[in-house]
Amino acid sequence: MRLLPRPDGSLRVRLDPEEAGLLDQLTGQLIDLLQSHSRTALDPDPVLASLEVGGSFLAPDDPALSRLFPDAYEDEDDAAQFRSVTEQGLLNRKLQDAVDVSAALGLGGTLDAHLNDELEQRFAESQRDPLTPPPSAPDPVEVIISPDDLPAWVRTLTALRLAISARIGLEADADHAVLLDDEETRGTVLVFDWLGAILDSLLRVGMAQ
Numbered sequence: 001m002r003l004l005p006r007p008d009g010s011l012r013v014r015l016d017p018e019e020a021g022l023l024d025q026l027t028g029q030l031i032d033l034l035q036s037h038s039r040t041a042l043d044p045d046p047v048l049a050s051l052e053v054g055g056s057f058l059a060p061d062d063p064a065l066s067r068l069f070p071d072a073y074e075d076e077d078d079a080a081q082f083r084s085v086t087e088q089g090l091l092n093r094k095l096q097d098a099v100d101v102s103a104a105l106g107l108g109g110t111l112d113a114h115l116n117d118e119l120e121q122r123f124a125e126s127q128r129d130p131l132t133p134p135p136s137a138p139d140p141v142e143v144i145i146s147p148d149d150l151p152a153w154v155r156t157l158t159a160l161r162l163a164i165s166a167r168i169g170l171e172a173d174a175d176h177a178v179l180l181d182d183e184e185t186r187g188t189v190l191v192f193d194w195l196g197a198i199l200d201s202l203l204r205v206g207m208a209q
Contacts, residue, residue, distance in 0.1 A: 031099060
């Protein structure tokens with residue numbers, strides 16, 4: 001990944017196709033998770049739904065959703081009352097952020113399959129004709145992030161890291177080394193760290209603009 005500031009205050013982010021595909025896939029999974037939890041369509045009062053008022057009195061059972069929508073108060077009754085009127089609005093905003101990031105990437109979750117098909121075809125052609133040059137590397141994916149768009153990216157990357165950490169039980173710094181040594185969770189931890197590196201770069205360069 002390369003991140004370049006522009007004179008107008010926006011950021012040019014250049015991602016390798018594999019990086020862009022992975023980020024798009026993760027963002028799509030976050031969108032699916034949030035949509036599965038959305039209660040807007042089930043709200044019997046369309047006025048309240050349009051005002052983003054509503055939610056459950058109970059925290060989600062899913063650990064990722066529970067991490068994304070934690071209790072706001074230690075007291076159970078206060079937490080339940082607050083959640084019941086604010087959860088839908090928070091969910092809608094997280095969902096809109098993720099949709100904006102996915103739209104900016106402009107891949108629609110199809111990059112990986114498209115690249116695999118293209119590279120397999122080129123490899124097959126090179127095997128048939130020894131004079132055919134090897135497949136060229138796909139072009140990088142470039143995204144322009146304006147100052148207005150930056151908060152949505154920061155919030156979405158943060159949400160992805162929260163969801164991933166909840167899924168693998170990454171609760172404290174000490175857990176990181178343990179999970180990294182475990183073959184079953186090593187890849188997920190590396191993705192978690194990679195998202196953190198992107199987030200850190202966006203914040204450092206974005207705040208310096």
